Amino acid sequence: xxxxxxxxxxxxxxxxxxxxxxxxxxxxxxxxxxxxxxxxxxxxxxxxxxxxxxxxxxxxxxxxxxxxxxxxxxxxxxxxxxxxxxxxxxxxxxxxxxxxxxxxxxxxxxxxxxxxxxxxxxxxxxxxxxxxxxxxxxxxxxxxxxxxxxxxxxxxxxxxxxxxxxxxxxxxxxxxxxxxxxxxxxxxxxxxxxxxxxxxxxxxxxxxxxxxxxxxxxxxxxxxxxxxxxxxxxxxxxxxxxxxxxxxxxxxxxxxxxxxxxxxxxxxxxxxxxxxxxxxxxxxxxxxxxxxxxxxxxxxxxxxxxxxxxxxxxxxxxxxxxxxxxxxxxxxxxxxxxxxxxxxxxxxxxxxxxxxxxxxxxxxxxxxxxxxxxxxxxxxxxxxxxxxxxxxxxxxxxxxxxxxxxxxxxxxxxxxxxxxxxxxxxxxxxxxxxxxxxxxxxxxxxxxxxxxxxxxxxxxxxxxxxxxxxxxxxxxxxxxxxxxxxxxxxxxxxx
Numbered sequence: 001x002x003x004x005x006x007x008x009x010x011x012x013x014x015x016x017x018x019x020x021x022x023x024x025x026x027x028x029x030x031x032x033x034x035x036x037x038x039x040x041x042x043x044x045x046x047x048x049x050x051x052x053x054x055x056x057x058x059x060x061x062x063x064x065x066x067x068x069x070x071x072x073x074x075x076x077x078x079x080x081x082x083x084x085x086x087x088x089x090x091x092x093x094x095x096x097x098x099x100x101x102x103x104x105x106x107x108x109x110x111x112x113x114x115x116x117x118x119x120x121x122x123x124x125x126x127x128x129x130x131x132x133x134x135x136x137x138x139x140x141x142x143x144x145x146x147x148x149x150x151x152x153x154x155x156x157x158x159x160x161x162x163x164x165x166x167x168x169x170x171x172x173x174x175x176x177x178x179x180x181x182x183x184x185x186x187x188x189x190x191x192x193x194x195x196x197x198x199x200x201x202x203x204x205x206x207x208x209x210x211x212x213x214x215x216x217x218x219x220x221x222x223x224x225x226x227x228x229x230x231x232x233x234x235x236x237x238x239x240x241x242x243x244x245x246x247x248x249x250x251x252x253x254x255x256x257x258x259x260x261x262x263x264x265x266x267x268x269x270x271x272x273x274x275x276x277x278x279x280x281x282x283x284x285x286x287x288x289x290x291x292x293x294x295x296x297x298x299x300x301x302x303x304x305x306x307x308x309x310x311x312x313x314x315x316x317x318x319x320x321x322x323x324x325x326x327x328x329x330x331x332x333x334x335x336x337x338x339x340x341x342x343x344x345x346x347x348x349x350x351x352x353x354x355x356x357x358x359x360x361x362x363x364x365x366x367x368x369x370x371x372x373x374x375x376x377x378x379x380x381x382x383x384x385x386x387x388x389x390x391x392x393x394x395x396x397x398x399x400x401x402x403x404x405x406x407x408x409x410x411x412x413x414x415x416x417x418x419x420x421x422x423x424x425x426x427x428x429x430x431x432x433x434x435x436x437x438x439x440x441x442x443x444x445x446x447x448x449x450x451x452x453x454x455x456x457x458x459x460x461x462x463x464x465x466x467x468x469x470x471x472x473x474x475x476x477x478x479x480x481x482x483x484x485x486x487x488x489x490x491x492x493x494x495x
Contacts, residue, residue: 003116006025007012007109014095016217020052023218024078024085025059025209031270032077032263034326038288041310042251042319044083044224045289048311053311055216056088059209061202064167070452073462080281081251082307095216107203107407110211110241111164111196116406117242120196120492122152122162123147125229141170142193164197164248174232179316181225185230194233206230209239218246220316225250249316252323254291262326274331274333278354278381282306284334289314336378347374354380359390368477372469378430389462390477393486398465398493406455407448413456414494419446420457424475430474439472460490 014426024040026032032040047054056078058071078085087093097103112133114120123144144152156162167189171219175185203211226251236246250495253261271278274284286303289310289439295302299313339347348370355373369387377383388394401413408416422444427434443453456470461483467474475483 003113008113011106011215013203016094016216017277018048018217019346020050020054021055021217021223022220022472023049023055023057023213023216024113025057025076025212026081027059027062027065028067028203029062029065030067030070030073031272033074033268034288034291036314037077037081037221037223038254038291039080039251039269039314041081041285042249042293042314043220043290045311045314046220046222047086052219053086054084055093055218056065056085056098057216058089059205060099060101060413061208063101063202066204068172071429073272073313080269080275081282081285087489100212101202104202105206106210106215108201111203111207112194113242113452113454114166114237115149115164116248117240119165119167119236121147121167121193122156123165123193123195124162125161133444134444145193157476161199163195163199165193166196166237168193168233168236174235176245176248178228178231179220180250180252180319180321181228184231186229188232191233191236192278206233207237207326210234213246214241214243216293220247220249222249222251223248233319247316247321250438251292251330252321255323255325268293268326269328274379278379278383279331279335280338280350280380283331283338286310286338287331287334292322292356293318293322294320304334332378337381342374344371344374350375350380353381355387357384359391360458361391362391363479365477368473369468372377372473372477374423377467386468388473389464389467393489396459400459400463400465400492401456401490403455406451408452408455410494412452413459414491416446416448417460417487417494418452420453421484421491424480425484428479430476430480432472437477456490457488460487 022043024043026040044054046052048242056074058074060071071182084395085091087095087098089098109173111120115122121144125144126140145165147155158406169188172188172220173185174188177183194206195204195296197203203375205415212218231248231250235245238301242495256262256266256268260266275281285307286305289305290303294300294316295305295313295316303485305313309313344367348367351370351373352366355369359366359369369390373383377386398410402409419442420439423438427438439453439457440450443450446453454471458463458467458474459476461471463486469477478486
């Protein structure tokens with residue numbers, strides 16, 4: 001029975017044309033790992049660079065792997081990263097719906113059309129999933145492949161369970177072109193008759209993404225290089241329908257070392273993990289953009305880009321064939337650059353929650369503490385440990401008072417504190433400037449280097465060898481009463 005082609009003509013009429021259209025099509029199966037984020041970023045950048053359309057599509061046909069809340073993670077991550085989509089489940093668009101499970105009937109129509117065109121067939125065999133994925137190219141041809149259309153249809157009409165399989169040409173080769181890897185040719189005999197429509201009526205990923213990419217007018221398909229082996233079968237589907245093949249952009253994997261891809265199983269971080277570890281979204285995006293892509297021309301030596309600047313300079317030709325190794329130290333370097341480039345007000349705003357993790361005393365000015373940190377902080381999560389002494393003086397050993405460079409030891413430090421305490425007690429106003437001037441004047445009067453005085457004052461005030469800021473800044477923030485209490489406690493340790 002011939003299919004009514006009206007449905008297919010109507011679907012073709014909806015397809016937008018005339019501009020670049022890209023899609024990010026994640027499966028809601030958990031977290032957004034770095035490779036996913038890079039795919040989303042590159043896909044967004046290609047669209048934005050060309051003044052095109054960026055689409056978010058949720059690929060949820062593998063119902064067994066769905067994770068509750070994962071779709072929310074996708075939306076939240078995209079929003080935080082500024083990867084705004086022009087069409088998608090939440091904003092609609094001309095080729096809705098944008099969730100695959102809501103397009104179920106569409107795939108059935110196209111699978112049956114492919115049978116009618118002679119490029120697919122009904123298969124009634126019982127096969128396990130392991131048999132499907134065996135990779136055995138010498139296995140016997142599927143017996144259902146050669147059923148007559150009438151016999152196959154009769155078995156379908158009788159209610160016999162079936163899948164629909166792609167009918168791969170038995171001989172010859174298939175060549176496809178990739179923007180990164182060039183032309184790739186494979187022997188058709190190495191390709192299996194993959195399942196397109198499962199027994200439950202849902203499509204496989206390999207079928208649904210081809211149908212959706214065509215019907216949504218996708219011009220550039222960005223995905224991982226692990227899909228290179230499936231690309232010939234995608235090409236054959238496009239050719240079978242008489243459709244134009246989009247530009248393939250297969251990106252090499254992000255690796256955690258020379259031999260292993262990044263994976264959650266091995267504890268490699270997701271985007272949300274990196275955020276929780278104190279990395280800024282802007283720094284993460286900048287670093288991820290350079291994992292497998294390099295700017296060219298007069299931008300070739302540049303490393304730091306805003307998202308808008310990336311959109312202006314991004315080109316597919318800069319994507320590398322080689323795998324990229326994720327280097328957490330390099331990301332940390334980027335993060336430090338971004339933190340230091342922030343305005344003091346913006347840094348204070350994002351730093352305050354981390355400061356307040358250990359500095360509970362409301363009398364301590366969080367903005368003043370942040371000012372000490374900005375030039376000395378690589379990750380936001382470094383902050384709590386760096387500033388905990390503002391809340392409570394830690395128990396420390398008098399060995400900290402000994403510093404060769406500052407020419408101090410317990411005896412020298414005792415003399416310095418004995419002189420510093422009355423000098424600071426006599427201040428009419430307690431500001432950073434007055435504390436500074438009092439201590440500098442005292443060092444001159446004592447005929448010692450500034451460091452010889454400042455070291456013991458800072459150790460007594462903070463109880464730590466390494467602090468953000470020096471003695472003057474710390475004392476100014478602690479205030480008169482707390483500073484003098486701590487200096488006297490330090491002096492007692494040395495008596």
